């Protein structure tokens with residue numbers, strides 16, 4: 001019998017892409033992806049473990065599903081993603097959960113769902129170092145046929161001391177460049193306008209076969225040439241692997257977006273060392289200088305978190321100082337959350353109080369808002385190319401889109417087509433958005 005499946009996604013863009021892979025796997029086994037929970041026979045929750053509050057959100061969500069299952073007796077609920085890998089047994093003990101699959105086990109999901117009625121072990125959390133989901137064309141529900149994700153690496157070998165990812169997603173592996181180029185060509189032929197190459201550490205991409213050795217700069221050029229009319233983005237990059245040849249490739253190709261997301265995490269050398277980030281503040285700032293001098297108008301963004309073990313007020317101020325030097329257009333800001341099994345959890349003391357973490361986080365946010373406002377105001381008067389993504393949330397008379405630098409622009413609609421590129425003259429700016437008038 002054909003069953004409807006609803007997938008709920010938490011966490012990073014990699015999880016969004018993985019949910020599309022899972023939808024494709026399920027669809028080829030006679031499940032129909034649906035967009036409303038009410039229509040589902042099976043719900044799959046794709047989870048994140050990066051901070052404790054991400055996991056708490058899922059436990060609360062499971063209490064909701066426990067209630068729903070009382071009313072809808074045949075409903076099956078499964079957990080996938082990083083949390084599924086980390087706490088599989090504990091999840092399966094929850095009344096709402098019928099099956100659990102880790103990030104390398106998604107091909108077995110149809111089987112796990114079908115077995116969920118019988119008394120067997122419904123867990124698959126085996127790591128498969130070979131698994132890149134090669135040959136699976138991601139399922140797109142057609143709602144956003146503008147931007148598509150193409151995963152190029154999975155897993156991570158960096159072992160930053162605070163990070164759970166190497167334990168939930170296993171070792172790093174790269175997809176074959178042929179698979180990647182085929183996926184890009186497929187999205188191009190389907191009319192997509194933008195592609196984001198994804199990986200926990202995209203710029204350490206490396207694939208070798210009998211014909212070629214392909215690193216990330218080589219790959220991104222191949223992608224840019226395969227889809228010259230499309231915008232190419234990539235995330236996330238590790239500062240240690242941001243090479244001159246990558247920076248030069250971005251400058252050289254008009255369709256590789258002038259935007260680099262380069263998480264610094266901290267501005268203090270002592271903290272970076274404790275984090276096992278493998279670069280110094282000086283190295284990072286030199287890379288930023290190289291980017292600024294090679295790619296004029298390059299959008300820059302970062303991930304930063306405060307309150308890591310042994311971070312003093314002075315070291316925290318070094319982070320604020322670095323933010324003032326780089327002047328990121330935007331940043332994701334967090335406070336440290338100890339993750340079980342990581343090196344930091346075993347060898348360092350979580351010695352910054354919660355009150356102090358919250359106070360530092362508020363200072364990070366206040367400073368970044370100030371910098372974002374300054375950077376956005378500097379765009380007033382410029383004419384920028386915008387890819388139209390949809391209607392503004394506030395009013396149907398306005399559309400919104402993004403610049404190459406990944407800034408959101410809101411402008412009045414005059415029968416423009418979603419998915420088309422237009423030039424917008426920027427007339428106003430807040431810390432979060434630009435406003436403008438289309439130039440026709």
Ligand code: 5AD
Nearest residue numbers: 162163263303304305334335336337
């Ligand atoms: N606590 C707080 N933030 C974290 N991040 C990763 N691990 C932790 C943690 N244990 C942040 C980093 C990373 C982003 C995805 O989440 O900034 O780049």
Ligand code: SF4
Nearest residue numbers: 011012048049050082
């Ligand atoms: Fe969360 Fe990291 Fe896993 Fe993505 S890879 S889902 S951010 S823990």
